[in-house]
Amino acid sequence: MDAPVWTxxxxxxxxxxxxxxxxxxxxxxxxxxxxxxxxxxGKTTLIRLLVGLLRSTSGHAMVLGHAMPTKxxxxxxxxxxxxxxxxxxxxxxxxxxxxxxxxxxxxxxRVEEAIALVEMDDRARSLVRTLSGGMKQRTSLACALVHRPxxxxxxxPTVGIDPQLRAVFWSYFRRLADSGVTxxxxxxxxxxxxxxxxxxxxxxxxxxxxxxxxELRARVGASTxxxxxxxxxxx
Amino acid sequence: xxxxxxxxLAQRVMRQILRDVRxxxxxxxxxxxxxxxxxxxxRSDPPRLSxxxxxxxxxxxxxxxxxxxLGDRIVRRLADSDAFxxxSLQPEEIDARLRDGTVEGVLILAAxxxxxxxxxxQVTLDLRLEGSNPTRSTTVTARVTEAAMKALAGLAATxxxxxxxxxxxxxxxxxxxxxxxYAGDEFDGLDFVAPVYIAFLALFFVFLLTCVxxxxxxxxxxxxxxxxxxxTRLEIVLGYMVGLGLFALLQVAVILLFTVWVIxxxxxxxxxxxxLIVALLxxxxxxxxxxxxxxxxxxFQVVQFIPLLIIPQALLGDVxxxxxxxxxxxxxxxxxMPITYANRALRAVMLKGWGLAEIWHDxxxxxxxxxxxxxxxxxxxxxxx
Numbered sequence: 001m002d003a004p005v006w007t008x009x010x011x012x013x014x015x016x017x018x019x020x021x022x023x024x025x026x027x028x029x030x031x032x033x034x035x036x037x038x039x040x041x042g043k044t045t046l047i048r049l050l051v052g053l054l055r056s057t058s059g060h061a062m063v064l065g066h067a068m069p070t071k072x073x074x075x076x077x078x079x080x081x082x083x084x085x086x087x088x089x090x091x092x093x094x095x096x097x098x099x100x101x102x103x104x105x106x107x108x109x110r111v112e113e114a115i116a117l118v119e120m121d122d123r124a125r126s127l128v129r130t131l132s133g134g135m136k137q138r139t140s141l142a143c144a145l146v147h148r149p150x151x152x153x154x155x156x157p158t159v160g161i162d163p164q165l166r167a168v169f170w171s172y173f174r175r176l177a178d179s180g181v182t183x184x185x186x187x188x189x190x191x192x193x194x195x196x197x198x199x200x201x202x203x204x205x206x207x208x209x210x211x212x213x214x215e216l217r218a219r220v221g222a223s224t225x226x227x228x229x230x231x232x233x234x235x
Numbered sequence: 236x237x238x239x240x241x242x243x244l245a246q247r248v249m250r251q252i253l254r255d256v257r258x259x260x261x262x263x264x265x266x267x268x269x270x271x272x273x274x275x276x277x278r279s280d281p282p283r284l285s286x287x288x289x290x291x292x293x294x295x296x297x298x299x300x301x302x303x304x305l306g307d308r309i310v311r312r313l314a315d316s317d318a319f320x321x322x323s324l325q326p327e328e329i330d331a332r333l334r335d336g337t338v339e340g341v342l343i344l345a346a347x348x349x350x351x352x353x354x355x356x357q358v359t360l361d362l363r364l365e366g367s368n369p370t371r372s373t374t375v376t377a378r379v380t381e382a383a384m385k386a387l388a389g390l391a392a393t394x395x396x397x398x399x400x401x402x403x404x405x406x407x408x409x410x411x412x413x414x415x416x417y418a419g420d421e422f423d424g425l426d427f428v429a430p431v432y433i434a435f436l437a438l439f440f441v442f443l444l445t446c447v448x449x450x451x452x453x454x455x456x457x458x459x460x461x462x463x464x465x466x467t468r469l470e471i472v473l474g475y476m477v478g479l480g481l482f483a484l485l486q487v488a489v490i491l492l493f494t495v496w497v498i499x500x501x502x503x504x505x506x507x508x509x510x511l512i513v514a515l516l517x518x519x520x521x522x523x524x525x526x527x528x529x530x531x532x533x534x535f536q537v538v539q540f541i542p543l544l545i546i547p548q549a550l551l552g553d554v555x556x557x558x559x560x561x562x563x564x565x566x567x568x569x570x571x572m573p574i575t576y577a578n579r580a581l582r583a584v585m586l587k588g589w590g591l592a593e594i595w596h597d598x599x600x601x602x603x604x605x606x607x608x609x610x611x612x613x614x615x616x617x618x619x620x
Contacts, residue, residue: 052462053463072465074463074464077463079463081456081460083456085455085456085460086457087457088455102461102464102465103464103465104465
């Protein structure tokens with residue numbers, strides 16, 4: 001059970017809505033795990049359960065060996081959403097340094113490294129307010145990984161950014177995975193799913209299938225991931 | 236101008252407001268709440284106050300009544316008027332009784348009161364007041380004057396040989412000379428209001444600043460991100476308290492120095508002590524803001540807290556009425572209001588010149604409220620954004 005993320009029958013209800021419904025997840029160390037599903041399939045709720053922003057209705061979630069929610073483990077977890085969630089009236093560097101401090105990373109060089117990784121060095125002293133959407137998203141990513149987390153939980157990190165930057169983001173993700181970081185990335189875009197090592201297909205809060213894109217296609221004899229997804233949906 | 240567009244806009248606005256149940260409720264409930272509060276306060280019977288009497292009037296012989304002792308007549312009127320609990324005092328215990336608060340004022344009827352009246356056709360009453368609460372001072376003075384006039388009017392009706400017209404009460408020759416235990420003649424109306432004014436400003440602006448910063452944290456999504464770090468809720472709340480608290484202190488310093496140097500308010504006690512009181516209240520304001528913003532999602536909902544949390548404090552918190560003078564069912568409410576304790580301490584220091592030894596318990600209560608609000612703020616902080 002040394003999986004960075006492991007859940008057993010994890011469920012979350014909002015009133016009568018089963019947002020996450022009996023999910024068994026097992027993410028391997030150093031892989032990019034994609035949570036694939038349409039809007040409203042429970043991706044965000046699942047990730048919020050993993051990061052401890054929500055408390056599960058039933059079931060268990062283990063993150064880096066700790067039952068969630070556990071505050072201490074968050075020092076080794078990076079979290080990012082599609083909304084850039086930055087302080088508009090602070091500079092790029094101040095934002096990154098703040099979240100570094102929140103996660104207990106006091107080393108200034110880490111801040112510079114994170115800013116360099118997302119190629120924001122030349123705008124490090126700009127106020128976030130003055131940045132474009134894509135730059136904000138890069139800064140947001142820098143905030144999520146400045147404390148060198150072992151696990152990154154990214155909720156639709158590439159929504160609303162242009163294809164070019166999306167490619168750049170995925171090259172960052174791959175580089176991080178190669179250095180041993182585990183990434184859980186949610187998306188509803190099929191071509192992004194191809195870049196993940198393994199995928200979990202989510203629909204109406206249930207995990208329909210799990211495996212690499214090739215496995216998922218081969219298992220049902222589908223030629224595209226989309227086809228495979230539809231097949232699993234109808235099961 | 237297109238009427239359809241205007242009407243579509245109007246409908247949209249109405250629909251949005253109606254969806255916000257809280258706003259609609261507040262729109263209806265808040266005015267009723269504040270109106271009833273005002274009604275209860277302004278209609279409540281003025282309280283009975285304790286009045287000390289030093290009656291040394293020796294009297295003067297007068298054919299129509301035998302011996303006229305005007306002092307006795309005034310005291311009898313005062314007793315009849317039911318406005319005071321009268322306490323007979325010796326001259327040497329006047330200030331001590333005023334200081335320990337067992338009497339609100341002392342009416343001194345001099346030995347030559349009746350004689351002077353016969354000679355100069357003028358009654359001059361010597362009234363010594365505690366002086367730190369202008370509302371009470373005014374009440375005592377008015378009631379004493381009224382009793383003296385009634386005494387004279389009654390006398391005029393029965394004694395035709397007195398130089399007093401029985402007609403219009405306002406023309407009766409009664410003068411009340413007031414002196415104060417605390418706060419001398421150099422104090423004007425503003426000096427009495429200044430303590431509560433300062434306290435209210437400190438509380439109000441810091442409260443708003445805190446609420447708005449917290450709401451912004453929520454609306455820009457950074458609050459969720461903050462909760463996804465190892466930072467605990469207590470740490471977040473403390474961080475806010477310290478960060479905003481420093482600005483609150485700056486504001487307090489500006490308010491105090493401005494009132495003292497530019498407005499030139501008269502005050503007695505130590506300026507450092509004033510700073511301590513207002514600073515403590517400002518910290519309470521920060522913590523109250525943190526707590527309140529847990530129950531608000533937008534800046535507008537924060538503004539809605541003003542009629543619920545701030546205005547009642549302005550009405551009840553020892554601002555216009557002393558707690559003991561409030562209707563009984565409102566007193567517990569006033570006692571949980573932080574501004575009550577700040578006002579009391581500020582008045583004590585500014586008008587009476589009291590020191591830390593006399594007001595430490597008010598400061599302790601303020602500090603206690605600050606800690607309590609902080610704990611509640613940390614507990615009620617919503618995880619779900």
